[in-house]
Amino acid sequence: DVKVTQSSRYLVKRTGEKVFLECVQDMDHENMFWYRQDPGLGLRLIYFSYDVKMKEKGDIPEGYSVSREKKERFSLILESASTNQTSMYLCASSADTGRNEKLFFGSGTQLSVL
Amino acid sequence: AQSVTQLDSHVSVSEGTPVLLRCNYSSSYSPSLFWYVQHPNKGLQLLLKYTSAATLVKGINGFEAEFKKSETSFHLTKPSAHMSDAAEYFCVVVSGGYNKLIFGAGTRLAVHP
Numbered sequence: 001d002v003k004v005t006q007s008s009r010y011l012v013k014r015t016g017e018k019v020f021l022e023c024v025q026d027m028d029h030e031n032m033f034w035y036r037q038d039p040g041l042g043l044r045l046i047y048f049s050y051d052v053k054m055k056e057k058g059d060i061p062e063g064y065s066v067s068r069e070k071k072e073r074f075s076l077i078l079e080s081a082s083t084n085q086t087s088m089y090l091c092a093s094s095a096d097t098g099r100n101e102k103l104f105f106g107s108g109t110q111l112s113v114l
Numbered sequence: 115a116q117s118v119t120q121l122d123s124h125v126s127v128s129e130g131t132p133v134l135l136r137c138n139y140s141s142s143y144s145p146s147l148f149w150y151v152q153h154p155n156k157g158l159q160l161l162l163k164y165t166s167a168a169t170l171v172k173g174i175n176g177f178e179a180e181f182k183k184s185e186t187s188f189h190l191t192k193p194s195a196h197m198s199d200a201a202e203y204f205c206v207v208v209s210g211g212y213n214k215l216i217f218g219a220g221t222r223l224a225v226h227p
Contacts, residue, residue: 004157035217040123040219040220041219042204042217042218042219042220043158043204043215043217044217045214045215048214058214090157090158092158102148102160102163103158103160103215104157105157105158105159106157107155107156107157108157
């Protein structure tokens, strides 16, 4: 089975801190994604990457950046955390860019910014 | 632009009774639609997908969904609910390339004994 692993299940950070969320997938997938999940809003795409060192903005990229130096790893960076970035962050990967390709999700990182 | 609307934020059923989770979509072309499920403290898992091959789509765990173009709907059903079905369910439409998914707000399903 495909495994998408997020390094932390829970994180608590202070306002202004730089935060790194790490995601690793073990199936050599081309595409990786970062979503944030908020109650009543579903999941919203922050950034995605379709190849090493390639990245594309999603729907809500403000306040975030990403890094993909190796195919299996996709990092989400909060340059200066703010309280409105308190959320559940979900990483996902997929093998291809086809419209019907399913995504494999990690278990999520619940980030609290105080 | 593509979008999805899940008509109920919460649905509560008794074990053994039918489940109906409603989803309407908006798409400027023939859509690809998915239902994902999220159990507590777990990642999202694909339940089923519609890819224009057949309007009635069967998924895992006894769920199925019917694509109705005239009603722009893709409702999720199950004949008999089980306690293990309690979870949050997301209706999803694909937007553009690179698997850009647009998620509905989610429906939380509660199953009572």
